[in-house]
Amino acid sequence: MAAPSTDPRTHRRDGGHGAGAEDIGDLPGSPFRADRDRIAASPFFARLGGVTQVVSAAGSGLLHNRLTHSLKVAQVARAIAERINRDPEPAALADKLGGCDPDVTEAAALGHDLGHPPFGHLGERVLDRIARHRYGLADGFEGNAQTFRILTTTDVRGPSAVGLDLTAAVRAAVLKYPWARLHLPAPHPSGMRVPPRGAAEPADAPGTGSGKFSAYSTEIDDFAEARGVFAGRIEPWQQTVEASVMDTADDIAYAIHDLQDFHRIGVLQHASVAAELGHWFRHAIELSDMDDELLARHRRAPGHSLERLRRRLHAKDSWIVDDEAFMHAVARVRAELVDDLLAAAFDGSTEAEQSTAAFSARWTRRLVDGVLVLPDPGVRSGHVGLRPAQWHEVQVLKFVHRRFVLLRPDLALHQRGQANVVNGLVDALDGWLGDSEEASRLPRRLHDLVELAHTEYAALAGQAPELLVGATGEEVSGADAVRGLARGRAVIDFVASLTDRQAVSLLDALSGRAAQPWSDSFVL
Incomplete structure (x- = not known):
């Protein structure tokens, strides 16, 4: 066996460097490849197959879930890292900034969504409200911070049964928003004149801290150790290069694959998307002269929502936004998404499958080819980003997804029911914890989590x-x-x-609605 590395990037929290094969049976290979394998073998990773990406797949093979999404993010992240390393100039810059190892980026991409609760972002919002308002947890709930907690604390397959004992580089690479909600680092990035993306407080929740963050107070030591390896190379609030690769890959996968999904099931309709993009393109000058109040009042009219997006980009991302690039992006999306992919309804034919696959491959290649390593990025960008043309195209693609999928009233109806499931589960489990006569029959995993959290909060x-x-x-x-x-x-x-299904089934059992004792495993 090769001598263990002393590279600080390979340092593990439980001590030592290297793959750690003698501890938990890693296959031979680099320490970072061992990390990738540990994440891929985790039951928390397996459960992502039953967690909503946008809407519950409910057994459909046509919709991405969090597992298939993570696999595609990993595929894109590795392609970006390998592309960076093939070119001497960006490779040298990446090394100077702390490194860009393809295995690290792939591991981070596989693990980046582990903390997503049942029902995706809807479940995340509900659990955050419950955590802050019901339990007084100052840092509430956030999917990225939950990911870091799983990898460093609640997964038990590392040598010490506390987390996965990952290398510092991989732990740092999953920190998409490298700060805590309220306290660290100091000064907190939410107080910057222009905060990093995600660091600002939500407009509807002043005083609650950053809207997005990647570590709870209970994991601050792990956070500080992982980030300490990169001190002096990047700003305290800046992603590592490998985290930035993962983040960019996530954006690319999200922008492309969710649109592909909703075309396949007939939700994304040609007429409505064509009207929005076409009207804006034909009347861009008149719409740009309209005042904000009138534009908001008529936001359902074709073209108006897209004009509001253009204005939001100017307000938030003036460092890169450009009206000519925005117009070119609208034209490209209109030509390749609206007039090509959406022009014919998906009917399951060979031709339809090939058209969908070609759209995904073409756009993935175009966006990956647009990746840059930036020596001195703006506050709202990472060290790895997209060229202006591709950046604007991603914004327009994500707009189409939000406007014509996420804002649909029928999705809102579905999500209100899911929110009731999450609230009901918390009520039922909390009541069980408070029942002294039944405390001895708690699910063992819940009992262990209480003991773990008590040790952490007491400290x-x-x-x-x-x-x-x-x-x-x-x-x-x-x-x-x-x-x-x-x-x-x-x-x-x-x-x-x-998972989504486990949440519904467990609530049915706890509410007396199940016809027989519930047997689906929910132990993680």
Whole structure:
């Protein structure tokens, strides 16, 4: 066996460097390839096959779930990393900034969605409200932070049964938003004149901290250790190059594959998308002269929503947005999505399958070819980004998805029911935890999560109580307060580890609606 590396990027939290094959049976290979394998073998990764990407697949082979999405992000991320390393100039710049290993980017891409709860982003929003308002957890719930918690804490297959014991490089690469919600790093990026993407507070929730973040207070030590390897190479609030590759790959996969899905099932219709893009293209000057209030009032009229997007990009991303590039992007999407892919309804024929595959391959290649390594990016960009033409095209593709899929009233109806499932599950599990006569029959995994969280919050209350203070400014003190936080985090961890189907089935069982004892495994 080769001598273990002393590269700080390969350092593992449980001690030592290298693949760690002698500890948990990794296959021979690089430490980063071992990390990729550990993530791919995790039951948290397997459960993504039952977690919503946009709408529940419900057994359909036509819709992406979080697992198939993650596999495609990994495919794109590795292609980007290999492309960077083939060219001496960007490869040298990436090395200077901390490195760009294809195995690291692939591992991060495979793991980036592990923290998504049942029902995707809808479940994420519901659990965040519950965590903050019901349990007083200052950092609430966030899918990216939950991912980091799984990899470093709640997955138990590492040597110490605390996390997966990944290398520093891979842990840093999953930090898409490298800050905590409220406290770290100091100064917090939410206070910057122009905050990094995701760091600003939500407009409808002032005082709650960053809208997006990648670490809870309970994982701050792991966060600091992983990021410390890159100190002096990148800004404290900046993604590592490998995290930036993963983030860019995620954007590319999201922009292309979700549109492909909803064309296949007949949701994305030619007429409505053609009207929106065509009207804006023909009347861009008149729409640009319309005042914001009138534009908002008529946002359902063709072209108006796209003009609102153009204005939002100017407000948020003035560092790159360009009206001519935006118009070219609309023209390209109109030609290749509307007039080509959507022109004929998907009917399952060989011709339709080939057309869909060609659209995906063509756009993936175009966007990957547009990747750049930037020595001094703007605050709202990573060190890896897209050329202006491709950046604008991604914004238009994502707009089509949001406008014609995510904002559909029938999807909202479906999601309201899913929100009720998540709320009902938390109520039922919390009630079980509070029932002293039934406490001995708790699901063993929930019992273990309570004990883990109690150990964590007791330590924070004693050593860094300021990390437990939220928007109210109320200090957390006393055994009861610590137990309350631990109980909340354990319930949230448990619910977040379920698939969509498991969440529904477990609530049916806990509500007495199941016809027989529930046997589907929900132990993670």
